[in-house]
Every structure is written in C-alpha cells, then in structure tokens.
Amino acid sequence: MSEQNWLNELRVSYEVSGITEDQLLPTPMQQFQTWLADAVSAELPEPNAMVIATVDSTGAPSTRTVLCKLVDERGFVFFTNTNSNKAKQLAANPQLAATFLWLKLHRQVHVVGAVEEVSRAEADEYFATRARSSQIGAWASEQSRPLTSRDELVTAVAQYEAKFAEQDVIPTPPFWGGYLIRPKYVEFWQGQRSRLHDRFRYELSDPGFYGRSVLNRADAWQISRLAP
Template sequence: MRDLDPSAAVVPDLAAMRVDYGDPLTVPAAEPDLDESWLAGGWEPLLRRWIEQARGLGIAEPNAMVLATVSLVGPAPRPVARTVLCKGLSPDGVTFYTNYDSAKGEQLAANPYAAASFVWPALARQVHVRGVTERVPAEVTAAYWQARPRESRLGAWASQQSRPVSSRAELDRALAETTARFAEVDDIPVPPHWGGYLLRPDEVEFWQGRHGRLHNRVVVRIDGADATVERLQP
C-alpha cells in the first residue's frame, strides 16, 4: 500500500459535517427516548446492556473508553486523554489495566480523579463516568493477568510505557530479549509495575442522540449509598 500524499488530499468541510440523529439509518429503529426510569436499578445494568448491544451489532471494541486524567506537570494542571479498554464492570465502577509507571499512572498517583467516555456513534449513544480512581487488589490484577494472551504479557514486560524510544527496531529488540528471557517460563508473572485501576464514579451520565440536537441526557449522581437521577438539557 503506497503512502498517501498529504498535498493531494481533499480537505473536507468540517463545519458541514453533521448527522441527523432522527434518521433511521443512524439511530436504532423505534428506540424509545432515554428515560429516568431506565436507571431505577442503578447505572451499571444500563451501561452493561449498552455495551452488550454494541457488541451484538459487531462494533469493534465496544468496551473502549476515552480516559481523561490530569497532568500536574507544568505551570498549570492540564487534561490528558487517551483510549483504553474497560476490562471490568460492577456497581463499584469500571476497571482498566495499565503500566503504573506510564504517564497515566503517574498522573493518577498525583491526582486520582479521572473521567471515562464510552462512545458508540452507530447507536447514537454515549456514557460518561466521572470519579476517583484506586488501584485494584493484587489478586484482582492476577486473575485478569491469567486471561491475557502470552504475547500481551510479554509486551507488558518489554514496554516502558510512555517513555521515549529511538526507533521501532529498538522496541522490537526489547520484545525479542523479553521473549528469550521467558522462553522456558510457562506462567509469566505479573510485572511489579503493572496492574488495574477501579474508576469509582460519583457521576454517570447517559446520552442519547436526538433530532435537531435536542439530545436526551440523564445523569446519576452518587453520594455513598445514595443516588439521585436528573435529566439535563442538551
């Protein structure tokens, strides 16, 4: 496949790009309006159902979420966002795994608050989870680690996540050395610098696209054992 010539690319009119969420081609047919009553059983069952429905439609990585943290490096705090995969879901929150020494790990160590957004354009749905993070217990990380493919385990050992690397060849060399190191090891252990985080929400917002940008937004606010549900204007 030849490289694309940026000078030959047609620049789209970004301002003209829009989707009418009232179009049956962009919104599931006859889907009722998101209602506060859908959250009567809590936020987690509805989020789980929406993820499962996205998976059922063949959407790639329906558990992908954009994770935002806060960097305290520099003259003022700055938001930093990237996409990670949700690997656990319970009434306590959403769980993801990473290198604790990565940029996001260092940011969460300095400021544990984070936000995560699930986005499924084909369903005209989004969910935003906001709250404080905490490391999951070592046994929870170990249980997930056992489910990871061998290649992913080797990658976790080989990569110094977020650190500069001089070339792809250097990264491949690090992987080759790690592969040789564990060649005779059937059960590769969890790296000491790797594990899970639980994002424990104090706010979960559900969004449903609607015609004329009059979208449905319903937010659950959580305060200990208490929760309130409120509709927001779009």
C-alpha cells in the first residue's frame, strides 16, 4: 500500500438497521433523547460530546469539542469561559452549528440554531455540581490566552486552591457561564449499506415559531427525508 493512497483502503461496512419515517418521534428533542439514551446504553465515551462551529468577524470558521450539559424543551446547553474565543465569536455572531457523532452506532445528529446566554442563576446551579478541582480550574484558566509554560497554569491553580481553602462553596467566576442553542433545524443521520444512508431533517414549520417554547410541539416541526 503506497503512502499516497492508504487512506483509500480504510472501509467500514454499516451493518445496522435503518430508520423510517414511521419510526421517528414527533419532535427533534424527543428523537434526540432516544438516540442519546442509546449512546449511553452502548457505553460510548462521552456521548454528550458535540463539535460546535462558530465564525469570527472575518467569516473564518472555528470548531471545537464541548460537552452538552443539558437538553430540555428549550434546546441544548453547554458551559464555558465567557472570555474564550468561542464566546467572543458568539457575542459577535450568535449563530452556531453542532454535531454529535456516535461512531459505534453509525449515527450523528447535526443541529443549527441561534445561541443566547443562560441566566446567572442557571450557570451558578450547574457550577455548584462540578468537582471542586474543576471549579478551581475554571478560576485558574484564562482560556485561550498564550502561556509561557504549563508551570504558569499549575501556579495559578495553586494560588486559587489557597484562596478558596477555607471556603466550602466556591463561587462561579464572573467570566464563566452557559449558552443555550435554540435549534432551527436538527438532522438525524444513520449509516447504511452501500452508503445509502438514512437522513431525516426536522425543521420549524413556521419561522414565527423560532425562539418560542414550541420545541416539544409536534405541529411546530416538518420532517423531511434527505438524499444521502
């Protein structure tokens, strides 16, 4: 096998059952919850991981993997440093695409929507559930800022460990919060034999529904099968 074409020899046969229209649940959030439960049952590593894409002020795209920490009738929620590059890009252009990839199940879910910050109360509630070491890390890391060495980060962690040593409760950093993705459409992809994959898209049936609490209303969504 030559160095030029060895990637061409990588092949995976999708020997799994497909999905049909009558198997789909009425709303994308219901369907997502079902697929997420399947991913958890399959013991996939970090099944709530999603790759999110944003763009900067010049239109250049960026992607990174984050963990989805809440899925409810509003959409999908993740948390991060609000001084990070992704947060700055979302402040300038609050649109986002996200993909959940579950390779073992030959499935992926693609989400497109607008983003808004969650309330401080909601961010505080989640921050309180984090491990103490993760809370310290959130304070210590000036996310996306260049470091002279790892020692600089280790030193910052030690400083905040000392600062909060006498406190049972570590407060949420003012530069840390959550973001809600309100989906405009959600696509479900199931790998199939001969690359004749199943793709179904849930799209809001009326643009006026967007941003309202209608994600769990079946009549708010139009379902279409897409060519693979």
